[in-house]
Amino acid sequence: MSFNNDNHSNEESAEFVIGRHPALETLKNNQNINKVFIQDQLKADALFDIASIAKKRGIIVNKVPKGKLDLLADNQNHQGVVVAVAAYKYETLDGLLTNVENENKTPFFLILDGIEDPHNLGSIMRTADAAGVQGIIIPKRRAVQLTSTVAKTSTGAIEHVPVVRVTNLVQTVKLLKKQGVWIFGTDMEGTDFRKWNAQGAVALVIGNEGKGISPLLKKECDEMLTIPMIGHVQSLNASVAASLLIYQGFTSRGN
The missing domain is CATH 3.40.1280.10 (SPOUT methyltransferase, trefoil knot domain)
Structure with missing residues (x-):
């Protein structure tokens, strides 16, 4: 769901979910989402759906260059989307x-x-x-x-x-x-x-x-x-x- 990334500051020090399917599942089930970052000028139905769901929930959607997403995702395959969320809470x-x-x-x-x-x-x-x-x-x-x-x-x-x-x-x-x-x-x-x-x-x-x-x-x-x-x-x-x-x-x- 989320992970710590201590290599960056501000947004980059948050927890992130990367990839289209994980992002959709997070938007549907996680109530502690801070922002959604979507790659600028990348057109895909899945990304449109992600942005649409986020906006309906009142979540900020930022269009950013691919390099920004690469940085947030530590150069993993983010498929054009990164979701910033609150820290994952383990169950007791x-x-x-x-x-x-x-x-x-x-x-x-x-x-x-x-x-x-x-x-x-x-x-x-x-x-x-x-x-x-x-x-x-x-x-x-x-x-x-x-x-x-x-x-x-x-x-x-x-x-x-x-x-x-x-x-x-x-x-x-x-x-x-x-x-x-x-x-x-x-x-x-x-x-x-x-x-x-x-x-x-x-x-x-x-x-x-x-x-x-x-x-x-x-x-x-x-x-x-x-x-x-x-x-x-x-x-x-x-x-x-x-x-x-x-x-x-x-x-x-x-x-």
Whole structure:
């Protein structure tokens, strides 16, 4: 959704969303937008729609040169639009549990143990939104946070999937277990993920791209799941593995 950029001043020190689809999702769902910057003399229906929605909401729309957008977006592919927003607010664990309870839903959470690649986090968020995951829990340290790359890769999903940051994943898992949530981890050895029945309150733990799930967190898992592979490459990208597991959970929950 948004990201800190400490390299510039004034507008450049704000938080930004870049790209057309993320910008549209932000305009539709975020109430804390400061300004919209659109590339001058660039004509596209998507940019017209963005400007139209912004003006209807009373949000300032600035037409600026491409160089200005390049600066705001740190030379990432902004597609002619940058949206300046207030800082992203992470959800609390209590808030997440309360929201799920108020919506009369059965918890289906993701716990990401040290995901470092922002593209992986963005892709995981996109799949999580598509499959009805109600929240993602990440650690505050030694893991990617919500950045511009995450926002763009998620293609707007960052606006819809609550993210909780916690100091200690092990303690968080223990709290979830006390709330009746079953914890499923991922490993090279475990139950074939195709046999996973994710009905009931569950949380799926996805480990670090290289190291997997930390030993202490693995001990707290109720069951380990594995993705069988018969090819020469015996590993999958973290976001690909997460997608397979999330959709198995989605399917087994009767969706």
